[in-house]
Amino acid sequence: MNPTDPAAAPADGADRAAAGLSPASPAGAPADDRRGTARRAVVTGASSGIGAATVAALRADGWDVVGVARRADRLADLAARTGATVVAADITSDEDVARLVAEVTAGGPVHAVVNNAGGALGNEPVAQADLDGWRQMYELNVLGTIRVTNAFLPALRESEGDVVVVTSTAAHEPYEGGGGYVAAKFAERVAARTLRLELVGEPLRVIEIAPGMVHTEEFSLTRFGGDQAKADAVYAGVPDPLVAADIAEAIRWTLTQPAHVNVDTLIVRPRAQGSYTKTHRIAGA
Template structure:
């Protein structure tokens, strides 16, 4: 019998690819754009805020398209503009977010609806629109969910429900595309300290936003998640990273986080 390989295949040096990143105006999205551009990829940054996209583009050399993923017209225009300029090798679906932290029994259902529209319908509006181009390019779909997609926690009902749905739809897509030359990847971060996530969740209340990270020695940073995206995309074509969960060392679960008493850090 011929010798069988005894060690895993190694990722090949990156070949420049054309990659679309949504939610790219700040946080994980902006960090992902920066890291992929540093590796030589042609990146299209997508978000609603043109001023922030301009800053990202100027800093990284990415191109950008202003679009709201909750709008059918915007996504149709996005896909038309991007595909007219060349093939698309990967789409990183990062746009999303949490709104509020009320218990289920006191839920603001309008916020739940907005979270579902953004995290679930918006994500798959983008995925479905780019799928023909990704099939043609033998490309990759990356969906950045959350550890909230894997475990519930008090005060997170609406966000957990949306992220669970996003995760399950991603997994279903993976099943439905098996045998086709498209990879489907879920990346689920735990606590990530970015400038806007918690601030948005708590309606701009900076004290509540800061309290999320109080005493946590080393929450994840946006660049840590960006590296997970880069690594997943860099794997050989036969390797599909189905689900990658990453958390800070201090966080074992959403409800189990080590915190250092005030004044004890450093």
């Protein structure tokens, strides 16, 4: 192809728009492609599981990351392994979150907040609901996410940043024995969706990541009050359940899309899981 031939010249903005393409930039990439751009993220629930894996994934991608959790000893290990900055804070505490925001914003802009902190407690039927457990799940999964998000919104507006909310497939379909967790995750999802609608027209993205079965070291163990046998039974016989790094990669991917691309909801399940109530298991495995 002759580079001086007008037919070989890159399409201008109008031509690209007519063709349904993004605005031009070198090599045809979208002009607002964020990949390779140094940015700064805050990740809650960073002491283990998906949170720790997300910190590692973003650090490997060149991000400056602040990992947040309650357990200072776990955070110290995370910092040593990844080079991330860490802040010990409880997202259910107004005072802790105010301190967190002040400390983080004093260190520079914030381009993304990954609301990963959350968890499940118990598996009793609704008719035997442990209301204290339901309150704890709502406080952590719903109000904690809203508290952190709202506190960082001014900084995110300045940076034209992103809010990521890690929910669950439990936020999309109920199942027996999961009423308290399902209710909390449904509420968290709806809060994120409502925020997305309320921010339309502003240069901010709101992204929901909804993981299915993810085999982490603590989620099911915490849910069943430390009963290792019950925790192990959740994953028994399931060929290749997801691991924390799989969800971390999904989070990383959504954050590196061009700024005009908002991945509203990304549901990620292992191949063996068709729904919350239909999972392929290999007998004796």
